[in-house]
Amino acid sequence: MMNSSVMRGVLRYLSPAAFAAACVMLISAVALFMQPYIGMADNGDFFRILYSNGLYFNDPNYNSQYLGFFVKNYGIYQYYNENGATLYSSQSLFIKASMYVNHIFHDAQNFDIRYQAMLYLVLYVIAVYLLVEALTWKISKKKGYLIAVIAIFILGDTGYTAYFNSFYSESVVLLMTVLLFAAGLLLYRKRYNDYVLLAVFVLSAIALTTSKQQNAPVGIITAVLGIFIIYIRKKRSYRIVTLISLFVMLGVGIGTYVLIPKEFVNINKYHAMTRGVLMDSVNPEKTLETFGINKQYAVLNGSLYYNPYASVDVNSKMLQDNFYSKYGFGSILSYYLSHPDQAGNMLNLAARDGFTIRPKAMGNYEQSVGKSFGAQTVFFSGYSLLKDALSPKTFGFIILWILIVLGLYTPAFVAAIRQRQWRSALRLPLIVMMILMGLSGIFVSIIGAGDADLSKHEFLFTLTFDLVSLLTVVDVLAKRLWNNEPINELETDES
Known part of the structure; x- marks a missing residue:
């Protein structure tokens, strides 16, 4: 009885957004900072970001823990x-x-990755608060708490937060995508200061775009769809600032692509051919000839760049001149467009991994815990497990989901455009932006790297799928799919 009265007292003073943020913080803190610590094992990618930031692997048994065990301590x-x-x-x-922060509170010679997780979690709690505030703005408190619980179930899942105890860039992708969507929705609902929200939107888009080279299209997508944000205020200074911001986002997207190091270009190109085009080809030799490549290179079909015993040196000048130089992103895209059956097979392959939040290949526990190699936690993982088990694993389902979502939101968008209520029209472009960002994760992964490490490469899709689906469910519960909630209030004080 006392517990229920305490809960009622807490809910009385906590808004749904604050309640969601507090619960996500508590759940994540238990997972990340209490034994057994939950994190992500290294699949071999950590070195890309580790050494250049002044960190190194100081565990003598580190190599034996690849994929299987989470390691929390590193040398500085x-x-x-x-x-x-x-x-x-x-x-x-x-x-x-x-x-x-680690240097101040811990040690100058050893880095405990939990300090990074702490920083990420603080920012994530803020992002969750802003998102739930946007979702529950002007909704009854009863429905608001129901929405908060749904948000906690999805965003508090350790499939997402386990990335904070790792050096995978998915941590930044998670944070910035939630912040980007929250800022966009808050702009749409005219909650908080427009200039502050615009800054959050732009900075989140830039950080998301530059978090990994695969996200280069994000800057372009957000810049193009962000055009609608220009018109939500009539003030000339606001529109100039917004337009400049969009050009910056566009430039960052283009720059991120241009600055991809050649080493990673070759890795991705190798996998795009050997784990993509050739792998599903009926006649690999003939396929190679369409690219002007000697058919003898069909021996590489299905191989990985990192194979210790390869039939040819992947870094050799011979491969550079006779293999890598013969094709690129454009030619592979053209190949798939001219071979729709093969493209469909690859898209369905992508769909099978597109609903997996946490890749099955990486373990979550430290070796000292005594769990088996590659063991994964089930602590607060209900959503990720259900999603992986129940989601249809076909690209057709993704297309159907997109058509349903767009169909539900288009009438309100059309009505807002007809009435020239630009802020009210912002919701659909935000949704389209998120969908295109997610699809870019799929297409860039397939065309750029085949099926290599596909489930992790599609993280942006699975995240945007969850956020757009969450918004749709919320708008159904709030009965505001076909109205513009209300237009007059959204459009006041625009000058």
């Missing part, structure tokens, strides 16, 4: 770091900040 270079940046990523900013 004390004098000279000869390693230059292997890639340019906004993730480095978060690593440097967490190293600074």
